[in-house]
Amino acid sequence: MGKLLPETIGKFVALGGGFQSHLDEKERRYRWPDLWVVPDEAVISDGETIEIPERVEKVKPGSELTAVIGDDLYEADEQEAWEAIKGFTISNDVTASGDWPGWSDPGHGMITGVGYKLLPTFSPILTEYVEKEELSHYEDLDVSVTADGEESVSGTTAQMSFTIPEMISFASNIVKLQENDVVALGDPGNPSILLDQASEVTCSIESIGQLTNPVVRR
Template sequence: MKLATIRTGGGTQAVRIDDAHAVELGAPDLGAFLAQPTWRSLAAAADGPRHPLEGLDYAPVVPRPEKIVCVGLNYASHIREMGRELPEHPTLFAKFARALVGAYDEVELPAGSAEVDWEAELGVVVGAEVRHASPSEAQAAIAGYTVVNDVTARDFQYRSVQWLQGKTFERSTPVGPWLVTDVEPGELTCTVDGDVVQKADTADLVFSPADLVAYVSRIVTLVPGDLIATGTPGGVGHARTPARYLGAGSEIVTRIAGVGECRNVCR
């Protein structure tokens, strides 16, 4: 099942994406819809107003999540190729909701940065409130998966040992186009202006989605609509020789097999 938040003439609507139509779910966005304990059965049975798929304007899957938790260094092959040991605990940082854009929106290049980079990532959307979750509780709390690109201003990121300032520029982070339930995510790829720059199997994650939900829930209560970006594999522009960065007009395409695709132009 695919669930999304779309923009309409009257605001936004949570919808189920079917083969020919988007069916309204009776909530203003997917965050509000997931807050209902029986959201899975409600989504399956929904029979609200319909919208043709062609021309849908996708908002970020959850436009205003309470929390956006991001993970660094989480692909085993990438860590090993850098000569590092696998981490014992996840490396966490955060974003704010104003950083998010939809799957086909323009990405706004941060003013004052000359080193804007791509980071294709699997996104995990939380579908139930959890605190101190067991592995099984963590898995059950996952609503589904989405596509994220953690676009990063490297020159701001490395001004200090804390990464936040390089990670949360407004309108910089594509998320979408939908949340997919009951799927095993597959290969992740990122292309920039037609060049394949990242390719990895999401099965290579050091800390799985359920691991991350369980770990983060030990620190803070996770609630429906929270987003966890699970980390990026090798292939980022900053690590190339010479380094390669995004510029005005650059097109980023982020795909995850079984989940979906974001396609964004930088302005």
């Protein structure tokens, strides 16, 4: 049986580039992950509705293993970072990838802005988390997404580009982390079904759980 996050979580920190499969999709190579902080209005719970504005298109889902922080953490090394995690949950990195919101420089070899991820309701998170197990437990967990019951994403945490302690340590060297902050660790990418016409999306991670949200156009 999992434990519940507080009704209001702390900071929602997101890391991009956490999976090699996602980097291969974009033909990118990272020395370290991208990092952004998700605004409160983007965060919704399981069962709440993802609202896609009419002005955006090619909306991608992303099932993300998400660490729940249990202790204050700043400028931590990898051991300190791992010890500060109290559990894991799932978040959905909903991303508009069409022409609007637009890339800051369409000719640039890398995407240099994250506004297309920060729209209201675009960061669902499962409010139940499971307590941390040994690090080896997370080395090869199945990660998937279904849209209206059809498989959109299939991957595994064995595809991660960085270890979990590396990513949490990295994040702590940029932002101060506190109890009940969450850190999303990336997704496998390569969705075969987008959310533009979907009515429901489910993100699943082996041994962690399932995150399901209705989807509507507005």
